[in-house]
Amino acid sequence: MTNLTVVYIILSIVLALLIALFQYKLGSKLNKNLSTTLAVLRFVTVFTLLLLLINPKFENLNYYYEKPNLVIAVDNSESIAFLNQTDKAQQTLNTLKSNTELNKRFNIETFQFDAELIKLDSLNFSSGQSNISKAIGNLHDIYRESNAAFVFLTDGNQTYGTDYQYISAIKKQPIYPIVLGDTIQYNDLKIQQLNVNRYAFLKNRFPVEVIAVYEGKETVNSQIKITSGNATIFSENVQFSPENSSKVINTTMLAETVGLKTYKVEVVPMVEEKNITNNVKNFAVEVVDEKSNVAIVSEIVHPDLGMLKKSIETNEQRSATILNNQDAITKIDEFQLFILYQPNNSFKPLFEILSRLDQNMFIIGGKQTDWRALNSLQNYFTQTITNQYENYQTTLNPGYGNFIVDDLDFNAFPPLQSEFGECVFNVPHDVLLYKVINGFETEEALLATLEINTKRAAVLLGEDIWKWRAQSYLDQQSFVEFDNFVGKLVQYLSSNKQRTRLNIDFQTFYNGSDNIIITVQFFNKNYEFESNAQLNISLKNQETGEEINYPLLLNGNKYEVDLNSLPSGDFDFTITESNENISKSGSIKILDYNVEAQLLNPNFSKLQSIAQQSGGKSYFIDTVDALIFDLLSDSRYKTVQKSSKNIVPLLDFKFLLALLALALGLEWFIRKYNGLI
Numbered sequence: 001m002t003n004l005t006v007v008y009i010i011l012s013i014v015l016a017l018l019i020a021l022f023q024y025k026l027g028s029k030l031n032k033n034l035s036t037t038l039a040v041l042r043f044v045t046v047f048t049l050l051l052l053l054i055n056p057k058f059e060n061l062n063y064y065y066e067k068p069n070l071v072i073a074v075d076n077s078e079s080i081a082f083l084n085q086t087d088k089a090q091q092t093l094n095t096l097k098s099n100t101e102l103n104k105r106f107n108i109e110t111f112q113f114d115a116e117l118i119k120l121d122s123l124n125f126s127s128g129q130s131n132i133s134k135a136i137g138n139l140h141d142i143y144r145e146s147n148a149a150f151v152f153l154t155d156g157n158q159t160y161g162t163d164y165q166y167i168s169a170i171k172k173q174p175i176y177p178i179v180l181g182d183t184i185q186y187n188d189l190k191i192q193q194l195n196v197n198r199y200a201f202l203k204n205r206f207p208v209e210v211i212a213v214y215e216g217k218e219t220v221n222s223q224i225k226i227t228s229g230n231a232t233i234f235s236e237n238v239q240f241s242p243e244n245s246s247k248v249i250n251t252t253m254l255a256e257t258v259g260l261k262t263y264k265v266e267v268v269p270m271v272e273e274k275n276i277t278n279n280v281k282n283f284a285v286e287v288v289d290e291k292s293n294v295a296i297v298s299e300i301v302h303p304d305l306g307m308l309k310k311s312i313e314t315n316e317q318r319s320a321t322i323l324n325n326q327d328a329i330t331k332i333d334e335f336q337l338f339i340l341y342q343p344n345n346s347f348k349p350l351f352e353i354l355s356r357l358d359q360n361m362f363i364i365g366g367k368q369t370d371w372r373a374l375n376s377l378q379n380y381f382t383q384t385i386t387n388q389y390e391n392y393q394t395t396l397n398p399g400y401g402n403f404i405v406d407d408l409d410f411n412a413f414p415p416l417q418s419e420f421g422e423c424v425f426n427v428p429h430d431v432l433l434y435k436v437i438n439g440f441e442t443e444e445a446l447l448a449t450l451e452i453n454t455k456r457a458a459v460l461l462g463e464d465i466w467k468w469r470a471q472s473y474l475d476q477q478s479f480v481e482f483d484n485f486v487g488k489l490v491q492y493l494s495s496n497k498q499r500t501r502l503n504i505d506f507q508t509f510y511n512g513s514d515n516i517i518i519t520v521q522f523f524n525k526n527y528e529f530e531s532n533a534q535l536n537i538s539l540k541n542q543e544t545g546e547e548i549n550y551p552l553l554l555n556g557n558k559y560e561v562d563l564n565s566l567p568s569g570d571f572d573f574t575i576t577e578s579n580e581n582i583s584k585s586g587s588i589k590i591l592d593y594n595v596e597a598q599l600l601n602p603n604f605s606k607l608q609s610i611a612q613q614s615g616g617k618s619y620f621i622d623t624v625d626a627l628i629f630d631l632l633s634d635s636r637y638k639t640v641q642k643s644s645k646n647i648v649p650l651l652d653f654k655f656l657l658a659l660l661a662l663a664l665g666l667e668w669f670i671r672k673y674n675g676l677i
Contacts (some may be wrong), residue, residue: 500584
């Protein structure tokens with residue numbers, strides 16, 4: 001409480017006393033006891049009112065001790081089992097957790113990580129992916145404001161995510177890697193990388209690039225082969241040495257028939273090579289006989305155009321071409337979908353031709369759109385013209401059902417710019433994304449799709465969608481999720497297939513290390529999403545005939561089934577809705593590939609690098625005692641006395657109000673009783 005507040009309280013006492021004496025003592029004809037009682041009550045009333053206005057406060061300091069955090073993260077991926085380090089990892093974890101001195105000095109927290117970081121539950125070392133960079137980043141976010149040391153029990157072999165050696169989070173808190181695995185180098189040949197497109201076109205040759213790597217001190221000869229079944233498609237003799245330790249082999253193969261084609265690339269192993277699992281890699285190519293061509297028509301230059309072309313062409317089955325009006329008209333028969341970007345009056349001939357041909361289209365409007373012309377060129381919607389612009393953020397419509405949409409956290413995307421005012425649709429439509437204005441969610445469409453007989457269209461009322469793709473990359477560290485969203489929209493608009501009640505989203509083949517999830521949407525007879533459906537999937541192994549059944553679980557506006565436990569092989573599946581006996585079938589192929597089995601040694605150099613960059617130190621599994629000693633003797637990890645300051649009112653607000661009411665009530669009653677009112 002400040003000195004000024006004390007002065008105010010003293011002045012309040014004096015003022016309240018003067019008012020009470022002036023009213024009930026100075027020249028009063030009342031008897032002494034009555035005037036004194038009323039004066040006291042008036043003093044209490046005035047002083048209480050003044051106290052409420054002054055609201056005196058004081059500081060309350062609480063002291064407490066905070067120990068540093070010792071965070072232990074254990075690699076739960078399958079590579080630890082392949083290196084025969086599971087027992088040592090568990091023993092080391094128990095040693096650190098049970099050490100008495102460490103528990104006195106630190107708050108010990110334990111985590112496990114593979115593709116994700118979670119609190120330590122039980123270690124099984126069976127995960128098919130490891131993402132060390134994400135584990136480091138998440139731990140940094142959790143312990144950002146505290147004094148912490150991170151101990152990582154890992155082999156340092158990351159199979160997924162950003163290279164952890166270069167992420168900024170490693171410089172925030174010291175990292176102490178405990179290296180799991182044998183650092184002795186063995187002679188090893190392996191397929192380091194295989195580059196091939198997912199799709200190829202009938203009677204065309206598709207490229208295959210094989211990168212083979214050798215680790216060893218001698219010159220060796222081998223052969224790289226590509227086979228399909230029992231037939232050898234390609235082979236080449238290669239020689240490796242310590243000075244020439246990698247080979248890049250490029251070839252092309254002919255797509256002769258339509259369908260899914262599987263191949264195997266192999267670098268022939270050396271005699272007594274310790275790890276031959278990484279000498280072989282299977283891959284598949286889906287041969288198709290047609291390609292979707294998309295025309296992006298615009299009379300202006302805008303970053304959205306390049307983004308749309310890039311995003312659409314991430315799927316090899318699609319090609320996008322940026323054209324002006326006249327070129328689009330002359331090549332009208334070459335395209336299955338027309339994206340009309342910010343139309344103006346010059347688009348009139350093109351609109352007339354597309355309308356006559358019942359051609360599917362995607363209209364995108366923005367600040368440079370001639371809205372009067374666009375309102376007259378089509379009858380799907382009418383935009384109110386205000387000649388003012390607005391920034392529109394968006395939110396996903398969870399009930400949208402024309403195709404399966406994953407929520408990309410659209411709420412966090414940058415706003416799009418377009419004409420301010422209501423857009424009224426004149427035909428039935430399905431809202432995919434709603435407008436959000438200044439944080440207020442509206443019922444107006446930002447992105448909507450339309451179906452009229454066999455014709456389909458979409459309308460996006462905003463420009464700068466390129467910012468969405470950039471934001472998606474910042475959030476996901478990948479363009480894949482956003483490009484998949486654009487791809488699904490383009491696929492829907494490029495097709496005229498009749499709408500169905502059971503929609504399935506899956507790939508025809510998966511690598512063994514992929515996340516294998518099949519997604520399903522089911523609708524009632526009114527084509528409203530049905531959240532109470534009983535969906536099951538039945539899978540049959542084509543080779544063994546074994547059948548497996550799983551229920552599908554509801555996840556937001558879709559149903560999912562996780563098939564990561566399936567072995568490699570070919571599977572036929574049928575998804576059935578039990579209540580209405582509606583079903584759909586398909587086939588998937590799971591390629592035999594385990595990314596966690598490809599590496600023979602721990603990545604000691606990277607682990608040592610992040611330890612040095614972060615101010616920590618790397619250790620081997622048999623030097624844990626040295627780690628414990630270093631942690632206990634490090635002056636950075638001390639228990640710190642901290643204080644928290646709370647500013648609290650000197651008097652209870654409710655008590656003062658009660659006292660004020662009581663004083664006023666008593667004064668009124670006494671005056672009334674004595675005939676003074």
